[in-house]
Amino acid sequence: MNTMTFEEILNRLRATRAWRSIFRRGPARTNRTRSLAIFGNVFLHLLPVKVREQSLRVRATYYLGTISFFMFVVLTLTGILLMFYYHPAVPQAYLDMKDLRFVVSNGVFLRNLHRVAAHVMVIAVFWHMFHVFYRGGYRPPHEFNWAVGVMLLLLTLLLSYTGYLLPWDQLAFWAITVGTNILSAAPFFGSQLRYLLLGGNLVGENALLRFYVLHCVILPLVAALLIGVHFWRIRKDGGLTLREDYERDKK
Amino acid sequence: MTDVLATAIAGRPEESERGEIGRRDFFNAIAAGAFGIAGLGSLVVTYRYLLPNALFEPSMNFRAGTPDLYPLDSVTYMPDQQVYIVRTGDGFYAVSAICTHLGCNTQWKPEAGLIACPCHGSKFKSDGTKVEGPAPRSLPHFSITLTPDGELLVDKLETIKPGQALRV
Amino acid sequence: MSETKNSFEAGVGSNALKTPERVVFITSKTSAQVKERADRQLMSYPQLILREVIAFEVLTIVLVIVALAWDAPLEQLANPLLTPNPAKAPWYFLGLQELLHYFPPLVAGIVIPTLVVVALVVIPYFNVNIKGEPLWAAYRSRRFLIFIVSVGLLLVFLGLYRAWTVLVPTVAIAGLTIVSFFQLKRPYRLISFLQTRPLSWWVMTWFIAVSLTLTVVGTFFRGPGWSWVWPWR
Known part of the structure; x- marks a missing residue:
């Protein structure tokens, strides 16, 4: 058997019927097939086929939106893995944390990764918002996408906050007690809302389960949906706003 | 497409111009009302479901x-x-x-x-x-x-x- | 409409990677609105995708290194009967907690955050100063008066509540705004930069300065009973 180069293997794979049924184009060697690579793919079609060269520079965005999205991906992957060893029950949740550290192989690494990515995501999302604001990225026609971005910021904070309770240690319990008591200061419906969120008057078993469901199912689903809308609207609104555009429009 | 939708929602223009409630308007109103009531009802039921009746909290x-x-x-x-x-x-x-x-x-x-x-x-x-x-x-x-x-x-x-x- | 026979002819290029030249026909009753964009356009695939993959790889490496070097905190089992002193929220809420130290919960916990979020959402829907005209470009004396009065009222309000950690960054940013009001003969580069900034820039900068100060103070400078401590002691 003679040795094949990587490219030859790839080309042979590309010629197979199965491959051609998935990617209905040849190798991306012309502008046409490169366009097809974007809008022939259900995930990539949110992106524009062409981007301005300037908007790819690091200084244009610092890749802050990209970083936020990647953190979301990392958090989803590590979060799903953590769910295999986690029971949202008192005090089993805390014992699971101990197990992750001392019993489960690489458990502590996964938990650390999840925690670090969460911090980075919060920082990146905030920084992203400030950066977009300073280069005038909120101005029409981007106003709706800016509003979606604000929603995503809130979702990020909520995701992080609901996740904060799950280890069921002292840090978690008191942060959530203080935080949900702020809610009961709201007029008219405040204490009702707190009762609904906690499923009781105290931060207890019901609250843990509710935060778990919010953290693992409801909030990530909504966030994923809005992230899709957010990306798609960048294309629909004519690409990123660059600092140069803003300064030029001022004149 | 949008025109079809607009007609479906608002009824044919000549009917509403005459100040009458046409058949299309009537059914549109009924459908919208039914959707509204059903949506509101499911919200209320879900809300009530989420409020726990029995609490396992310490005695007061x-x-x-x-x-x-x-x-x-x-x-x-x-x-x-x-x-x-x-x-x-x-x-x-x-x-x-x-x-x-x-x-x-x-x-x-x-x-x-x-x-x-x-x-x-x-x-x-x-x-x-x-x-x-x-x-x-x-x-x-x-x-x-x-x-x-x-x-x-x-x-x-x-x-x-x-x-x-x-x-x- | 004058029907002049156009002299353009569609050509067929042989280079499949070349960005095609665009020709715009403007009929007599429309006006051209396309703004000049001289910069080149690149294909997203592979130019953008490749950069994102590289960014992802770099980020993953950084994350893995941090996750190996640093352990996520885990304290004792939750105990509803024992409040740790001080009980702190996650770091991104410590600015809010610092506000709660000064103002009643309704103001600090509900009204201010709601106002911030509503303000952020509605900013672009009011096309105020879409051109980013500098704050002191027109109506200088009237704007200066309004500015001084409103900042003065804000400072009195903050002083009454003894909210020093809000007051200090507010004074700093207001000071910079006032400095940028005066037209110096030979301004420093920073000041000439500040002189071109619109009101929205000032408000956002003030917001960032205050939230950053509150978060840093809440994280590092608050000890038992939310009293002031120096982190290096």
Whole structure:
């Protein structure tokens, strides 16, 4: 058997019927097939086929939106893995944390990764918002996408906050007690809302389960949906706003 | 496409121009109403579902032992119940130990004669009156009674006005 | 409409990677609105995708290194009967917690955050100063008066509540705004930069300065009973 180069293997794979049924184009060697690579793919079609060269520079965005999205991906992957060893029950949740550290192989690494990515995501999302604001990225026609971005910021904070309770240690319990008591200061419906969120008057078993469901199912689903809308609207609104555009429009 | 949709929602223009309710308008209104009612109904049902009826939380009243356990002019913290039992010359009263600000557990500082909250620095007198800090209200007093067999009984569900003390 | 026979002819290029030249026909009743964009356009595939993959790889490496070096905190089992002193929220809420130290919960916990979120959402829907005209470009004396009065009222309000950690960054940013009002003969580069900034820039900068100060103070400078501590002691 003679040795094949990587490219030859790839080309042979590309010629197979199965491959051609998935990617209905040849190798991306012309502008046409490169366009097809974007809008022939259900995930990539949110992106524009062409981007301005300037908007790819690091200084244009610092890749802050990209970083936020990647953190979301990392958090989803590590979060799903953590769910295999986690029971949202008192005090089993805390014992699971101990197990992750001392019993489960690489458990502590996964938990650390999840925690670090969460911090980075919060920082990146905030920084992203400030950066977009300073280069005038909120101005029409981007106003709706800016509003979606604000929603995503809130979702990020909520995701992080609901996740904060799950280890069921002292840090978690008191942060959530203080935080949900702020809610009961709201007029008219405040204490009702707190009762609904906690499923009781105290931060207890019901609250843990509710935060778990919010953290693992409801909030990530909504966030994923809005992230899709957010990306798609960048294309629909004519690409990123660059600092140069803003300064030029001022004149 | 949008025109078709607009006609479907608003009815044909000539009908509404004549000020009559056409068949299409009528069914549109019925459909919208049905959707609205069904949506609202499911919201209410879901909301009601999410409010738990039975709670497995600690009991809200407790026995605090016989009165002679508490010396005169003392503040005793009941850590399991988040209540201070205060005995003065007037008698007994029970003060909540949960800060009215954001629900942290306060601590009795005998050297200062004050109840202090560790979270945001609120301070209260031993009768619960707010001295300083961000707490919006003074600490509430709970109803305290004597059981037939001579023990103090505190009911945390019933708050009473300050100034009433149980004489034994 | 004057029907002049156009002299353009569609050509067929042989280079499949070349960005095609665009020709715009403008009929007599429309006006040209396309803004000049001289910069080149690149194909998203592979130019953008490749950069994102590289960014992802770099980020993953950084994350893994941090996750190996640093352990996520885990304290004692939750105990409803024992409040740690001080009980702190996650770091991104410590600015809010610092506000709660000064103002009643309704103001600090509900009104201010709601106002911030509503303000952020509605900013672009009011096309105020879409051109980013500098704050002191027109109506100088009237704007200066309004500015001084409103900042003065804000400072009095903050002073009454003794909210020093809000007051200090507010004074700093207001000071910079006032400095940028005066037209110096030879301004420093920073000041000439500040002189071109619109009101929205100033408000956002003030917001960032205040939230950053509150978060840093709440994280590092608050100890038992939310009293002031120096982190290096």
